[in-house]
Amino acid sequence: xxxxxxxxxxxxxxxxxxxxxxxxxxxxxxxxxxxxxxxxxxxxxxxxxxxxxxxxxxxxxxxxxxxxxxxxxxxxxxxxxxxxxxxxxxxxxxxxxxxxxxxxxxxxxxxxxxxxxxxxxxxxxxxxxxxxxxxxxxxxxxxxxxxxxxxxxxxxxxxxxxxxxxxxxxxxxxxxxxxxxxxxxxxxxxxxxxxxxxxxxxxxxxxxxxxxxxxxxxxxxxxxxxxxxxxxxxxxxxxxx
Numbered sequence: 744x745x746x747x748x749x750x751x752x753x754x755x756x757x758x759x760x761x762x763x764x765x766x767x768x769x770x771x772x773x774x775x776x777x778x779x780x781x782x783x784x785x786x787x788x789x790x791x792x793x794x795x796x797x798x799x800x801x802x803x804x805x806x807x808x809x810x811x812x813x814x815x816x817x818x819x820x821x822x823x824x825x826x827x828x829x830x831x832x833x834x835x836x837x838x839x840x841x842x843x844x845x846x847x848x849x850x851x852x853x854x855x856x857x858x859x860x861x862x863x864x865x866x867x868x869x870x871x872x873x874x875x876x877x878x879x880x881x882x883x884x885x886x887x888x889x890x891x892x893x894x895x896x897x898x899x900x901x902x903x904x905x906x907x908x909x910x911x912x913x914x915x916x917x918x919x920x921x922x923x924x925x926x927x928x929x930x931x932x933x934x935x936x937x938x939x940x941x942x943x944x945x946x947x948x949x950x951x952x953x954x955x956x957x958x959x960x961x962x963x964x965x966x967x968x969x970x971x972x973x974x975x976x977x978x979x980x981x982x983x984x
Contacts, residue, residue, distance in 0.1 A: 797877030
């Protein structure tokens with residue numbers, strides 16, 4: 744049983760009800776639940792978020808995953824399917840893995856070792872991410888921004904403020920996520936319509952030359968990263984043809 748099927752059963756929703764809530768077809772819901780899709784697309788993220796009744800901005804989540812996992816290349820992502828650097832606190836009863844990491848303490852970078860959550864696959868990582876965003880009070884601003892399709896408000900809503908820890912101790916975290924979104928044109932388009940536009944279904948994607956030049960990383964790496972974003976969450980702001 745896939746995570747989405749289990750989630751739907753727990754919510755006592757039929758495939759038809761979930762399809763209507765997520766704006767998807769019953770056929771696509773069946774495809775997700777079949778387990779044939781190895782990694783979650785933007786549609787999968789949206790279906791999970793809708794079923795959990797937690798608003799998120801998929802493209803901001805994509806950028807966050809890219810930043811946290813180094814485009815899926817980090818050891819934590821490769822060995823534990825942990826795309827978001829989620830640590831294993833005392834409440835976590837699932838499998839864990841230990842890795843060296845760093846935190847910002849009193850304005851200084853401190854090297855440390857931490858226990859992280861290990862997931863069966865990317866879909867499980869996304870489901871846990873959405874659950875965390877929906878469960879913790881200090882992400883209320885992020886949830887409210889997502890309801891209006893506001894990527895800026897969503898990302899800034901993840902920041903640490905006062906006694907609220909936020910997603911990361913890095914004081915420049917939100918700026919880094921937004922910078923990555925700008926580089927890969929994830930902030931462009933009319934609001935809030937663009938949030939629901941998907942680019943993973945086209946057989947061929949036309950990439951904007953100016954975006955490639957702006958990143959300074961070259962066409963091959965740019966396309967490789969765009970394909971990673973498309974495979975995970977729906978990807979770069981390009982037009983399919």
